[in-house]
Each structure stands twice: as C-alpha cells, then as structure tokens.
Amino acid sequence: MSAATEAIVLPDSVDVVEPGRANWSLRVGGVLVGLVVVVALVSFVWTPWDPYLVDGTNRLMGPSSSHWLGTDQFGRDVLSRLMVGARTTLYVGIVAVSLAAVGGIPLGIVMGMAPRWLQTVLVRANDLLLAFPALLLAIMFGAVFGASTTTAMVAIGIATIPVFARITRSGTLQVMSTEYVLAARAGGRSAPAVAVRHVLPNVTSLLLVQASVSFAIAALAEAALSFLGFGTAPPIPSWGRMLNEAYSVLAVSPLQALWPGLAIATAVLGFNLLGDGLRDRLDPRLADAR
Amino acid sequence: MAFQLLTRTATFLATLAVASVLVFAFMTVLPGSPAQVVLGVSASEEAVAQMEADFGLDRPLPEQYWDWVSGLPSGDFGTSYVTGAEIGPQIVDRSLVTLWLVGAGMLVALVIALPLGTLAAVKHRRPSGTVLAGISQVGIAVPSFLAGIILISVFSVTLGWFPAGGWTTPASDPVAFLQGLVLPALALGLVQGSVLSRYVRSTVLNVQREDFIRTARSKGLRSWQAMVHHGLRNAAIPIVTVLGLQLSVLLVGAVVVERVFVIPGLGSLLIDGVRNRDLLLVQGVVMVLVLAILAINWLVDVLYTVLDPRLRATA
Numbered sequence: 001m002s003a004a005t006e007a008i009v010l011p012d013s014v015d016v017v018e019p020g021r022a023n024w025s026l027r028v029g030g031v032l033v034g035l036v037v038v039v040a041l042v043s044f045v046w047t048p049w050d051p052y053l054v055d056g057t058n059r060l061m062g063p064s065s066s067h068w069l070g071t072d073q074f075g076r077d078v079l080s081r082l083m084v085g086a087r088t089t090l091y092v093g094i095v096a097v098s099l100a101a102v103g104g105i106p107l108g109i110v111m112g113m114a115p116r117w118l119q120t121v122l123v124r125a126n127d128l129l130l131a132f133p134a135l136l137l138a139i140m141f142g143a144v145f146g147a148s149t150t151t152a153m154v155a156i157g158i159a160t161i162p163v164f165a166r167i168t169r170s171g172t173l174q175v176m177s178t179e180y181v182l183a184a185r186a187g188g189r190s191a192p193a194v195a196v197r198h199v200l201p202n203v204t205s206l207l208l209v210q211a212s213v214s215f216a217i218a219a220l221a222e223a224a225l226s227f228l229g230f231g232t233a234p235p236i237p238s239w240g241r242m243l244n245e246a247y248s249v250l251a252v253s254p255l256q257a258l259w260p261g262l263a264i265a266t267a268v269l270g271f272n273l274l275g276d277g278l279r280d281r282l283d284p285r286l287a288d289a290r
Numbered sequence: 291m292a293f294q295l296l297t298r299t300a301t302f303l304a305t306l307a308v309a310s311v312l313v314f315a316f317m318t319v320l321p322g323s324p325a326q327v328v329l330g331v332s333a334s335e336e337a338v339a340q341m342e343a344d345f346g347l348d349r350p351l352p353e354q355y356w357d358w359v360s361g362l363p364s365g366d367f368g369t370s371y372v373t374g375a376e377i378g379p380q381i382v383d384r385s386l387v388t389l390w391l392v393g394a395g396m397l398v399a400l401v402i403a404l405p406l407g408t409l410a411a412v413k414h415r416r417p418s419g420t421v422l423a424g425i426s427q428v429g430i431a432v433p434s435f436l437a438g439i440i441l442i443s444v445f446s447v448t449l450g451w452f453p454a455g456g457w458t459t460p461a462s463d464p465v466a467f468l469q470g471l472v473l474p475a476l477a478l479g480l481v482q483g484s485v486l487s488r489y490v491r492s493t494v495l496n497v498q499r500e501d502f503i504r505t506a507r508s509k510g511l512r513s514w515q516a517m518v519h520h521g522l523r524n525a526a527i528p529i530v531t532v533l534g535l536q537l538s539v540l541l542v543g544a545v546v547v548e549r550v551f552v553i554p555g556l557g558s559l560l561i562d563g564v565r566n567r568d569l570l571l572v573q574g575v576v577m578v579l580v581l582a583i584l585a586i587n588w589l590v591d592v593l594y595t596v597l598d599p600r601l602r603a604t605a
Contacts, residue, residue, distance in 0.1 A: 124301075124305070125308075127305070128305050128308055128309060128312075131305075131309060131580050131583045131584050131587070132312075132580065133538070133539075133542045133583070135542050135545065135546070136542060136545075136576060136579060136580075139545075139560060139561070139564055139572075139576075140316060140317070140572065140576055142564050143317070143563070143564040143567070143569060143572045144316070144317065144320050144321045144327070144569070147564075216430075216431075220433050223433060223436075224433060224435060224546050227435055227546065227549075228546060228549055228561060229565075230564070243435075243436065243439065246439075247439055247550070250439065250442060250443055250447060250454075251447050254443040254447060254448070257436075257439050257440075257443065261432075261436045261439065261440070264431075264433065264436060265428070265431040265432050265436070266431075268430065268431040268433075269427060269428065269430075269431035272427060272430055272431065273427065
C-alpha cells in the first residue's frame with residue numbers, strides 16, 4: 001500500500017502554479033466522495049440483492065441484467081456487496097480520523113505552546129511515533145488483540161495521531177508569532193484561552209485538509225488490512241476483503257478483482273483530490289505558493 | 291559537519307532505544323500474559339505457568355527486556371514460543387528477500403520518475419504538468435497490492451509472460467529469480483514512480499529558474515547539458531529527502547505485496563507470526579522494520595548534510 005502511502009502523503013506545496021486545477025480538484029474530489037457517501041447511504045435502505053445471500057447455482061457469473069456486476073464465488077451479488085462495503089470504508093475512515101483528530105490536535109497545540117524544552121521532548125516523541133506506519137501498528141494490534149474492524153480502525157487512528165499533531169503544531173507556531181496573539185497574551189489572556197480562541201480557529205482549514213488526506217490513507221490501510229485478513233471479518237463486505245476473495249479466483253474470473261479495486265481507487269482518489277482542492281480553497285496563500 | 295553528524299547519530303540511537311522499549315512493552319505488557327495469548331483463552335493455569343517458566347516470562351519485565359534487547363545487535367532475537375525455533379536466522383533470511391524486493395521496486399520507481407519528471411520539467415508546457423499530476427494522483431490511489439493483482443491478471447494469467455508468484459534465490463537460478471522479481475518490483479515501483487515523478491518535475495523546475503543554469507546556458511551549454519552538469523546535483527537534495535520517505539513507504543508496501551506474490555520475505559514472516567500468535571517473532575520483525583525506517587530517516591539526514599554545502603558551512 002502505498003497504503004502506506006499511507007503513512008506519508010507528501011506535502012504538495014513544492015509543485016508549481018497550475019491555475020484552474022484547484023477548482024477541478026475540489027469538484028472531481030467532491031463528486032467522487034459524494035458518490036461513495038451516497039452509495040453507502042442508499043445501501044442502508046436498498047441493495048439490488050441481499051449482500052449475504054449465497055446462491056450455489058449462480059457462482060462467478062459475469063455482468064447481466066439481474067446481477068449488474070455479476071456474482072462472486074459464493075453466488076453473492078457483487079454490486080450489493082460493493083454498496084455495503086462503502087459503509088465499511090466510511091465507518092473505518094470516520095472513526096480513525098476522529099480518533100486521530102481528538103488525540104492529535106490538543107497534542108499539536110501543546111507542542112506549539114509549551115516551554116521550549118517540553119516542545120523538544122514532545123516533538124522527538126512524536127517523530128518516534130511516526131516511525132510506526134498505520135499498517136504496521138494495525139498488524140501489531142491484530143497480533144495482540146485479535147483482528148477485527150475495531151482493532152484496525154483504532155490502530156489506524158492511533159498511527160495518524162502524530163500526523164495531526166505535527167500539522168497542528170506547525171499551524172500553532174505560525175499563529176503564536178502573530179501580533180494579535182501577542183496582544184491577547186499581554187492583555188492577560190491565559191494560554192488555554194489563547195489556544196481555544198485564537199489558535200484553534202486559525203488552524204481549522206489546515207486540519208480539514210489533513211482530515212481529507214488522512215481519510216484516504218485510512219481507506220487504503222483498511223483495504224490492505226482486510227486483504228491480508230486482519231481487518232473486517234467475513235462475511236461482512238469490505239472492499240479489501242472482496243479483493244482478497246477475488247484474488248483467489250483470479251485465474252478463473254479476473255473481472256472479480258476489477259470492481260473492488262475500482263471502488264478503492266475511486267474513494268482514495270476522491271479524498272485526496274478533495275484534500276488538494278480544499279487546501280487551495282481554504283488557504284489561498286498555499287495555493288499561491290504552489 | 292562532524293559535530294552535526296554526531297548529534298544526528300546520537301539522536302538516532304536514542305530514538306532506536308526508546309522504540310525498542312515501546313515495541314517490547316506493546317508485545318509483552320499489553321497482552322497481559324504472552325503465554326496466555328499463545329495457548330489461547332481455554333488453556334489451563336498450569337499450562338500457562340509452565341510455559342511462562344520455560345520461556346522466562348515469569349521474570350521481572352526489565353530483566354526480560356534487557357535479555358531481549360541485548361541480543362539484538364548480535365542477531366539473537368530469542369526463541370519462538372510457538373515453534374521453538376531460533377528467530378534471528380529466519381529474520382536474516384527473510385530480510386534479504388525483502389531487500390531485493392524493495393531495492394528492485396525503488397529501481398523501477400527511479401527509472402520511471404527521473405527521466406519522466408525531468409522531461410516534463412524541461413518541456414514545461416502546462417499539459418505535461420497536468421498529465422503528470424493526474425498520473426501521480428492515480429498512482430497514490432492505486433495501492434501496490436492492487437497494482438500487483440492487475441499485473442498478475444494481465445502478465446501471468448492472460449499473457450503467461452511471468453510467474454504469478456513464488457521465489458527463487460538468485461544463486462540457485464538467476465533467470466527464474468529475475469523473472470519472479472519483475473512483477474512484484476513493478477507493483478511496488480510503478481505506484482511510487484508515478485508519485486515521485488511529480489516531485490522530480492517540481493524540483494527540476496525550481497532548479498531551472500536558478501541563476502547558475504542561466505549562466506551555464508550563456509556559456510553555450512544546451513538546455514539538457516546545463517541540467518545534467520549543474521541542475522541535477524542541486525535537484526538531488528530535495529529528491530533524496532522524498533526518496534527516503536518513499537523507501538519507508540516501499541518497505542511497508544512490500545509487506546502486502548509479498549502476500550500477493552507469495553514471496554517469503556519479512557512481510558510474510560510477520561503475517562504468519564500474527565496468524566500463529568507467535569508474539570516474540572512478531573516483536574522481532576516489527577523491531578527490524580522500525581529500525582529500517584529510523585535508519586532510513588537518519589541516512590537521509592546525513593546525506594542531506596553531505597550533499598548540501600550550505601548546511602556544512604553552518605555546522
């Protein structure tokens with residue numbers, strides 16, 4: 001995985017100015033993410049077939065009018081399972097990114113506002129945690145606590161905390177050097193009050209961008225883990241698990257791997273583009289620097 | 291510069307020591323009793339106690355930690371709780387396989403990214419940038435294990451050009467070794483190469499606007515000559531940083547790709563370890579992977595200092 005890519009999505013700010021791309025990123029990203037969200041929501045009320053319905057007489061069927069994307073090796077409807085799989089991806093992403101934000105944002109603010117010696121210690125500790133990529137941490141969690149969707153998303157969330165902490169700190173440092181913060185501190189405002197009233201609102205746009213990019217990383221990590229058998233347990237549909245099952249029948253039916261593969265790529269592409277587009281929209285300074 | 295290198299090395303070693311405590315604590319303290327994990331919840335208390343005594347798990351934790359960590363430099367990772375086999379030799383064997391895989395993947399990525407990125411920068415009309423940006427976005431979105439499945443489906447199942455999996459050592463059959471390496475290396479390298487090419491392009495573009503390139507051109511060098519003789523060395527600095535980061539990504543990507551191509555590397559060892567609840571084995575492999583990631587970061591820092599004369603001057 002680049003799931004791993006996972007751990008490092010590199011900053012985009014080194015790229016050159018490409019006028020007009022920003023809006024396209026936001027639009028295309030928004031449409032792709034919207035598609036995944038709508039499919040997941042629709043799957044709560046309607047799927048073409050029962051995604052768990054095993055039909056031994058209709059195994060590995062190609063696309064047809066009754067099964068639009070065909071059936072898997074157990075005769076289950078692929079489209080229905082893809083739709084429910086979208087839920088798994090979003091569920092893991094939402095929980096993992098929330099966990100990372102709740103842990104990483106306060107930590108990042110402390111890392112930006114604490115006395116210098118404490119900052120050094122915390123930054124070093126944070127860098128150390130960055131050496132544990134999400135996938136590796138999730139496999140360790142799987143070894144100790146047993147593999148499940150819960151351990152996967154908790155592990156992905158914990159692995160993403162230092163990423164949020166680092167980005168929050170860089171934003172905090174910028175805000176702390178502004179004159180309005182100096183004025184607020186001179187006026188006797190306490191550090192927590194400065195953090196809540198001045199720092200947090202000013203780093204929100206940075207964090208929104210990070211959330212979108214982290215969502216993509218979480219989706220990739222979940223897919224890789226489920227593919228390895230450490231994520232969502234059968235028979236619950238997950239795109240990574242579907243890919244794993246398709247992999248076992250690759251010689252007979254290569255098309256099986258196409259659908260979950262496309263779904264994973266669509267979601268990851270969508271969240272990455274959305275992050276890119278949001279960055280340009282929310283922080284024009286960064287867009288100019290590109 | 292010497293002082294700077296020493297400081298970086300000291301930081302690396304300190305970080306490594308703390309990382310080893312973390313890995314040990316995670317795999318030994320969190321499960322409560324590793325023996326219980328290995329034997330399962332239904333195991334009798336006597337069996338658990340017996341196993342703890344056999345493997346020294348009843349000793350104080352600092353003693354267990356020291357016993358484990360002091361063996362690491364000499365390659366002694368302890369004895370598996372499950373199979374009773376020495377862990378060190380397995381890790382060494384498997385690391386070699388993974389090194390081949392990651393090295394070949396990196397090579398593929400570089401072979402794609404350096405010419406493509408440089409070309410796109412030299413002919414920096416806007417479409418090339420947009421196309422590259424598009425390719426690299428798709429590259430990030432296609433995980434390497436998915437790329438692997440697509441490659442197997444096309445080049446093994448349909449065309450039959452390469453084996454779908456398996457591993458031959460280079461010593462026993464060099465041809466089969468290379469044939470088996472092609473698809474996994476492509477799976478790892480294509481994706482990373484598409485991401486990397488975008489960075490190469492931006493970096494070279496930035497360098498191209500520098501005064502020394504203009505000077506070189508005014509001396510009569512052609513655009514590509516100026517780039518090769520003066521540009522690439524300067525572009526190397528940021529590219530080395532990104533390469534370092536990507537090497538870590540490749541290493542983790544290899545864990546999954548090894549599974550796709552049934553390659554007996556570190557990743558397969560790790561996953562088998564988790565399946566068999568072989569905690570000490572998992573602990574050892576995780577430690578080696580974390581060591582590799584930290585070592586890569588340290589090496590990037592060092593190279594950075596060596597490559598950039600300005601950093602040397604300030605040291």
